Amino acid sequence: MKFRVTAYHQHLLRDHERLSAFYEAIASAAHGLTYDLGAGSGVLSFFASEYADHVIAIERDPRIAACAWENLSGLENVTVVNEDALEYEFKERADTIICEMLDTALIDEEQVPVLRRALRFLKDGGNVIPAAVINAAEPVMIKGGSISYDENIRAPSSGPLCVYDRVDFRGRIPEKFRGTLKLLASDSFNAIRITSFTVPAENIICGPTPMMNPPLILPLGDTLEAGYFRVKLSYKMGGGLDSVKAELK
Structure with a gap:
């Protein structure tokens, strides 16, 4: 599948080791209702669509969300939402939360408050990707x-x-x-x-x-x-x- 991406997300897509690790994790752990927080161009949501019942891809940047809309438009079980995950109203509790962390020791990681809030909406026994x-x-x-x-x-x-x-x-x-x-x-x-x-x-x-x-x-x-x-x-x-x-x- 050819993805429409920004220059930064093009570098992310070329990081095959990273993508392979997350694909394996999603294949083994994603199920049910899955939220992808900070979905970017939508590649992890694309992976999850094969295993989850419904994927909600949340991306706050309108330009990047437009890429995700285009990339995921053919998938009936994926919904792209252009909102800040820190303000998104979780109407249903999640079976799986995908929230990719990219920064060493989480020190400069903007996703920390996003995941900290979203964990309140994770079902008992639900999965988080990454796990740790x-x-x-x-x-x-x-x-x-x-x-x-x-x-x-x-x-x-x-x-x-x-x-x-x-x-x-x-x-x-x-x-x-x-x-x-x-x-x-x-x-x-x-x-x-x-x-x-x-x-x-x-x-x-x-x-x-x-x-x-x-x-x-x-x-x-x-x-x-x-x-x-x-x-x-x-x-x-x-x-x-x-x-x-x-x-x-």
Whole structure:
């Protein structure tokens, strides 16, 4: 099927690893009444139409919603709604909610308040796609001293990757993460790198892809030698990069 898309959504469609992971999750978990929140050009709604009884694709941007209308117009069990999901009136409780998360550790993720609200309208035992996100950190040596995404030239790791948090989307999504990371550096370092792994469904895990969860670099200041160390880390989920605080204990 040929999709009409914006330039940004064209990049999303070319991210085959991301699309494959979400197609598998939708095939295994989508059913009944399904809401696709922030539907974009409608590709995930298109996937869900094969497995759900009815898909309601909600997209607030009128230009992008027009693309979704065109792309999904031939599907009798899909309804496209040009509204903000934060204001949409859910008239029926959902069997499945699709709410794609694209940003590392949910820090700069605009969909966090959208899903937090929509969960009130999920049936008991209903499914959320993705099911969870797993966050991990590792020490790295970088040039420069500002928070940035490690998208193109990945800084080599100075120690093993350590999982520090998992957010399950069928439960309560915390407002903040606040904790102490216990990490081991096998070489000198001056920053930590956060990597997020998306769990589209319980039997599927997807690491960073070209358009999803680019690793995030958090500078620590001075260069430190190898050994065990602790980092006090906090951020607001959906609060943006300005909410991030990382400091050595």
